[in-house]
Amino acid sequence: xxxxxxxxxxxxxxxxxxxxxxxxxxxxxxxxxxxxxxxxxxxxx
Amino acid sequence: xxxxxxxxxxxxxxxxxxxxxxxxxxxxxxxxxxxxxxxxxxxxxxxxxxxxxxxxxxxxxxxxxxxxxxxxxxxxxxxxxxxxxxxxxxxxxxxxxxxxxxxxxxxxxxxxxxxxxxxxxxxxxxxxxxxxxxxxxxxxxxxxxxxxxxxxxxxxxxxxxxxxxxxxxxxxxxxxxxxxxxxxxxxxxxxxxxxxxxxxxxxxxxxxxxxxxxxxxxxxxxxxxxxxxxxxxxxxxxxxxxxxxxxxxxxxxxxxxxxxxxxxxxxxxxxxxxxxxxxxxxxxxxxxxxxxxxxxxxxxxxxxxxxxxxxxxxxxxxxxxxxxxxxxxxxxxxxxxxxxxxxxxxxxxxxxxxxxxxxxxxxxxxxxxxxxxxxxxxxxxxxxxxxxxxxxxxxxxxxxxxxxxxxxxxxxxxxxxxxxxxxxxxxxxxxxxxxxxxxxxxxxxxxxxxxxxxxxxxxxxxxxxxxxxxxxxxxxxxxxxxxx
Numbered sequence: 001x002x003x004x005x006x007x008x009x010x011x012x013x014x015x016x017x018x019x020x021x022x023x024x025x026x027x028x029x030x031x032x033x034x035x036x037x038x039x040x041x042x043x044x045x
Numbered sequence: 046x047x048x049x050x051x052x053x054x055x056x057x058x059x060x061x062x063x064x065x066x067x068x069x070x071x072x073x074x075x076x077x078x079x080x081x082x083x084x085x086x087x088x089x090x091x092x093x094x095x096x097x098x099x100x101x102x103x104x105x106x107x108x109x110x111x112x113x114x115x116x117x118x119x120x121x122x123x124x125x126x127x128x129x130x131x132x133x134x135x136x137x138x139x140x141x142x143x144x145x146x147x148x149x150x151x152x153x154x155x156x157x158x159x160x161x162x163x164x165x166x167x168x169x170x171x172x173x174x175x176x177x178x179x180x181x182x183x184x185x186x187x188x189x190x191x192x193x194x195x196x197x198x199x200x201x202x203x204x205x206x207x208x209x210x211x212x213x214x215x216x217x218x219x220x221x222x223x224x225x226x227x228x229x230x231x232x233x234x235x236x237x238x239x240x241x242x243x244x245x246x247x248x249x250x251x252x253x254x255x256x257x258x259x260x261x262x263x264x265x266x267x268x269x270x271x272x273x274x275x276x277x278x279x280x281x282x283x284x285x286x287x288x289x290x291x292x293x294x295x296x297x298x299x300x301x302x303x304x305x306x307x308x309x310x311x312x313x314x315x316x317x318x319x320x321x322x323x324x325x326x327x328x329x330x331x332x333x334x335x336x337x338x339x340x341x342x343x344x345x346x347x348x349x350x351x352x353x354x355x356x357x358x359x360x361x362x363x364x365x366x367x368x369x370x371x372x373x374x375x376x377x378x379x380x381x382x383x384x385x386x387x388x389x390x391x392x393x394x395x396x397x398x399x400x401x402x403x404x405x406x407x408x409x410x411x412x413x414x415x416x417x418x419x420x421x422x423x424x425x426x427x428x429x430x431x432x433x434x435x436x437x438x439x440x441x442x443x444x445x446x447x448x449x450x451x452x453x454x455x456x457x458x459x460x461x462x463x464x465x466x467x468x469x470x471x472x473x474x475x476x477x478x479x480x481x482x483x484x485x486x487x488x489x490x491x492x493x494x495x496x497x498x499x500x501x502x503x504x505x506x507x508x509x510x511x512x513x514x515x516x517x518x519x520x521x522x523x524x525x526x527x528x529x
Contacts, residue, residue, distance in 0.1 A: 001291070002251065002294060002317060002318075002319045003097075003294055003309075003311065003315065003317050004251070004292045004293065004294060005259070005283075005293040005294060005295050007283045007286055007287050007293065008283075009281075009283035009284040009286075009287050010278050010280070010284055010287075011284060011288050012284065012286050012288055017288075018188055018357075018501060020469055020500040020501060021466065021467055021468075021469065021500070021501045023501075025468075026500055026501040026502040026505075027502070029498065029500055029502040030502035030505055030506065033472045033498065033502055033503065033506060034506065035449060036456075036472075036474055036494075037456040037472070037474060037506075039474075039494065040454040040455070040456045040474045040476055040494055041454075041456065041528045041529075042455045043454055043476060043494065044421075044452075044453035044455075044476075045425070045491070045528065045529075
């Protein structure tokens with residue numbers, strides 16, 4: 001038996017998994033994440 | 046008139062060349078020396094490696110692009126630096142060996158006023174017996190490697206469709222590897238593709254890593270603000286594996302890769318074997334083996350390069366224990382301390398030390414990640430070095446543009462499944478890349494700018510970045526407006 005790591009991290013619920021690919025919510029997240037990334041880019045240049 | 050020579054046409058070298066050409070006058074020359082005729086957008090090799098993209102989607106010919114903008118391109122590898130010239134000819138020069146078809150072998154001496162070493166890494170598969178495409182495992186480090194990996198992966202999928210069970214191992218092939226993030230990205234993409242092919246139940250997927258904990262990624266991990274908590278990135282990485290049913294072996298050094306078995310050693314001193322049907326294991330990196338000589342022809346390589354082959358720059362290379370590592374140990378302008386007209390950018394510069402806490406077995410086998418230098422910092426360093434050189438040509442006393450990895454952030458999008466409606470990716474930002482515990486005593490990073498989230502939006506961003514950065518690399522109209 002290979003020495004696998006015992007993983008007991010929390011698993012996402014069905015609701016969380018649904019929201020990860022729920023289009024209207026992801027459109028909002030798309031805008032938000034882009035904003036976060038632009039902040040990092042602006043801070044780093 | 047000045048001549049800037051850039052060794053390497055990867056993310057850092059190509060960025061440095063493009064900006065140097067843009068900022069210098071037409072009377073000045075920019076020359077790129079690279080052994081490969083193509084540019085490879087390496088972050089998308091992951092998708093080539095699972096058969097989603099052909100390798101032509103992540104590569105293009107450099108020659109026409111450089112001709113268009115007036116960059117001299119020599120398809121050759123650099124073999125020796127002569128920063129003081131040779132004999133009575135005091136002009137600094139680099140000796141190159143042509144690699145273009147029909148011209149392999151002839152050497153030429155290329156003189157320079159400023160030289161940027163952006164040669165990237167040597168993929169050191171030889172560090173582990175049996176590792177690599179020439180041995181018993183696969184890689185996604187180059188587009189060719191990734192295409193071969195896709196072929197083997199799809200063969201395995203076909204066998205699973207016939208009912209066979211397969212064990213697929215993904216990770217790193219040595220205790221001192223870097224790029225754990227790329228291996229992580231590949232394993233979750235592979236898992237997603239197995240589901241898409243309808244054979245997930247036939248596969249046992251194992252992630253094999255030298256990280257002390259999952260989610261370290263060679264940057265000492267990160268603490269993410271999510272759901273009202275500041276949570277270690279380890280929890281998010283483990284959660285993704287728990288959700289996807291991916292097994293993990295951490296704190297591991299690969300001793301040997303046989304045709305169907307990987308022999309590993311772990312930090313606690315235990316040894317074991319992991320049987321596999323397919324193994325994609327990334328290699329450790331070293332410098333490309335450039336030598337340096339003074340005017341009399343004496344070998345001065347140890348003055349210019351660190352023992353691992355990467356180039357010494359303005360970092361603090363004094364050996365000190367982990368507790369005494371400081372953000373200011375990291376280089377700011379990437380200038381050689383030995384020669385003012387010599388710079389290193391991207392993976393080619395020698396880091397002062399790792400970022401993750403070092404660990405070794407009782408017998409002394411080091412098992413901890415080397416520091417990564419991913420696309421964004423590599424490109425930003427390339428651009429900063431170009432700015433400094435252009436300013437020095439214009440009369441500045443020294444480098445003008447700092448770009449320390451301890452003072453810059455990084456935005457990273459790690460694909461976790463490529464589909465425009467069901468795919469996901471982890472979008473991560475960290476600031477700074479190298480933790481600074483003097484400025485941010487608790488976690489080493491500014492938590493306002495350190496963020497992570499998994500979702501479809503990340504996948505859209507990944508697609509956008511793929512096209513945007515390839516557009517930029519092709520130096521099409523407006524390329525300079527796209528940030529690194």
